[in-house]
Amino acid sequence: MQSSSRLKPNDGSVVLLVGTTKGAFLYWSDAERSQWRFSGPHFPGHVVYAAAYDGRAGRRRIWLSSQHYAFGVNLYSSDDFGQSWTKPEAALIKFPEDTGLELKQIWQIAVGRDAEPDTLYCGVEPAALFESNDAGRNWSLVRGLHNHPHRPQWSPGGGGLCLHTILPHPTDPNRMHVAISAGGVYRTEDGGRSWNVSNHGISAEFLPNPFPEFGQCVHKIDRHPSQPERLFLQNHGGLFRSDNGGESWKSIAQGVPSDFGFPMVLHPHDPDTAYIFPLSREMRCGPDGKVRVYRTKNAGRSWEPLTRGLPQKAAYETVLRDGLAVDSLKPAGVYFGTRSGKLYGSANGGHGWRLIADGLPPIACVQTAVVGERAEARPRTVWMTARKPFRRAALGAPRQR
Amino acid sequence: MPIRVLLPSYLRSFAGGRREVALSPAARTVAEALEELWRLHPGLRDRVLTERGAVRPYVNIFVGQANIREAGGLAAPVSEGCEILIVPNVAGGCPGQRG
Numbered sequence: 001m002q003s004s005s006r007l008k009p010n011d012g013s014v015v016l017l018v019g020t021t022k023g024a025f026l027y028w029s030d031a032e033r034s035q036w037r038f039s040g041p042h043f044p045g046h047v048v049y050a051a052a053y054d055g056r057a058g059r060r061r062i063w064l065s066s067q068h069y070a071f072g073v074n075l076y077s078s079d080d081f082g083q084s085w086t087k088p089e090a091a092l093i094k095f096p097e098d099t100g101l102e103l104k105q106i107w108q109i110a111v112g113r114d115a116e117p118d119t120l121y122c123g124v125e126p127a128a129l130f131e132s133n134d135a136g137r138n139w140s141l142v143r144g145l146h147n148h149p150h151r152p153q154w155s156p157g158g159g160g161l162c163l164h165t166i167l168p169h170p171t172d173p174n175r176m177h178v179a180i181s182a183g184g185v186y187r188t189e190d191g192g193r194s195w196n197v198s199n200h201g202i203s204a205e206f207l208p209n210p211f212p213e214f215g216q217c218v219h220k221i222d223r224h225p226s227q228p229e230r231l232f233l234q235n236h237g238g239l240f241r242s243d244n245g246g247e248s249w250k251s252i253a254q255g256v257p258s259d260f261g262f263p264m265v266l267h268p269h270d271p272d273t274a275y276i277f278p279l280s281r282e283m284r285c286g287p288d289g290k291v292r293v294y295r296t297k298n299a300g301r302s303w304e305p306l307t308r309g310l311p312q313k314a315a316y317e318t319v320l321r322d323g324l325a326v327d328s329l330k331p332a333g334v335y336f337g338t339r340s341g342k343l344y345g346s347a348n349g350g351h352g353w354r355l356i357a358d359g360l361p362p363i364a365c366v367q368t369a370v371v372g373e374r375a376e377a378r379p380r381t382v383w384m385t386a387r388k389p390f391r392r393a394a395l396g397a398p399r400q401r
Numbered sequence: 402m403p404i405r406v407l408l409p410s411y412l413r414s415f416a417g418g419r420r421e422v423a424l425s426p427a428a429r430t431v432a433e434a435l436e437e438l439w440r441l442h443p444g445l446r447d448r449v450l451t452e453r454g455a456v457r458p459y460v461n462i463f464v465g466q467a468n469i470r471e472a473g474g475l476a477a478p479v480s481e482g483c484e485i486l487i488v489p490n491v492a493g494g495c496p497g498q499r500g
Contacts, residue, residue, distance in 0.1 A: 069492050070492070071449070074447075091447040
């Protein structure tokens with residue numbers, strides 16, 4: 001594999017943003033996705049939990065969260081695929097003084113809808129949502145969620161008390177889901193002013209009440225823009241699907257070797273197809289020493305292991321909640337990175353896999369982008385007609401229901 | 402004699418590449434000295450302090466040989482000609498830190 005920090009991806013290239021506990025790496029290939037170049041480590045020695053690609057409004061911008069073990073965490077961006085990075089003097093994300101809180105980690109960076117090309121979101125630890133409406137220059141705490149009366153009762157999971165998933169509704173600018181470990185799923189329908197629990201049917205096996213109103217340790221949720229009322233969820237024990245925008249959830253854990261795992265990713269072109277990486281509860285590695293991505297093609301009624309090209313003997317691998325990703329090409333590419341530093345990819349929807357990289361530091365996140373892709377060609381993008389931004393002004397007046 | 406602040410390599414890029422910054426000898430506490438440092442080099446503040454103004458847990462600040470955590474924290478006294486050393490603490494063997 002060729003390493004070069006001077007070469008950069010061309011139009012049509014697939015780019016993988018790989019965050020590790022010791023820096024970030026960028027991999028890119030043409031649409032064949034058989035030969036990969038890479039650059040990195042970027043921010044060597046830093047923990048990179050979150051990455052995102054912003055291709056809106058003509059940008060080709062990579063965002064990373066980068067945590068120096070002593071000197072804190074900040075957001076950085078690059079408009080030239082890592083040849084140079086911004087160097088903000090101040091921390092871009094800070095808890096306001098009245099909260100008394102201190103930022104520990106940035107777990108998720110999410111770009112907003114295409115109709116709001118300057119909007120970005122971050123999910124952080126301690127669990128909170130931040131929003132920028134000026135392309136990441138200034139950030140503000142989403143007060144409606146921060147002031148939720150449940151917040152004092154949220155409790156940290158093994159990774160900390162984090163807001164790790166942000167899902168803006170693809171067509172309705174007032175709607176969004178977020179997931180918190182361990183708080184569960186919350187949704188807003190009024191642009192962030194108020195937030196309702198969205199956990200009905202999701203289990204919490206570690207609590208006296210196995211189906212509490214909130215407190216679930218949700219590991220990841222995803223949804224398909226062509227069917228936005230349907231969501232898929234990987235829980236700390238349990239797989240669930242909602243067909244009514246998170247109003248209620250039902251189990252779809254039939255036929256998997258373990259219902260424990262971290263990631264949940266939907267196929268870019270098929271709202272019935274989803275990918276997971278089941279883990280044994282005891283070791284939190286692929287069960288039976290096998291590396292297996294599981295796929296459903298019927299919205300969770302059944303699951304099949306995808307193993308061609310993956311180790312099936314004495315391979316104890318772990319994939320974290322943001323370690324599994326898909327690209328938007330046809331056929332879709334599927335990728336995952338492990339805590340042992342292996343990066344695998346499939347250029348055919350998971351039918352066969354190849355090792356892209358080995359020997360990386362523990363991989364925390366994998367995100368994908370197709371360079372120069374027109375927004376209207378992106379399957380995860382739906383153009384909006386009613387464009388009301390997720391208004392910052394609206395966020396200062398908490399109103400809980 | 403100015404108060405001298407010595408910076409670790411990671412922080413020097415936020416101080417124009419300087420290894421050492423000279424401050425006014427008028428400061429009476431570490432906090433006062435650091436306020437001048439932040440004015441001269443704003444990029445240093447959020448790396449050394451949290452948003453609540455506390456010294457980050459894995460950052461040590463010494464005045465001479467004394468770690469300010471045992472000498473009154475940011476209220477620790479400084480004097481003309483003293484040396485303030487900012488260094489990252491050692492961290493190892495812990496997943497998610499430096500392990």
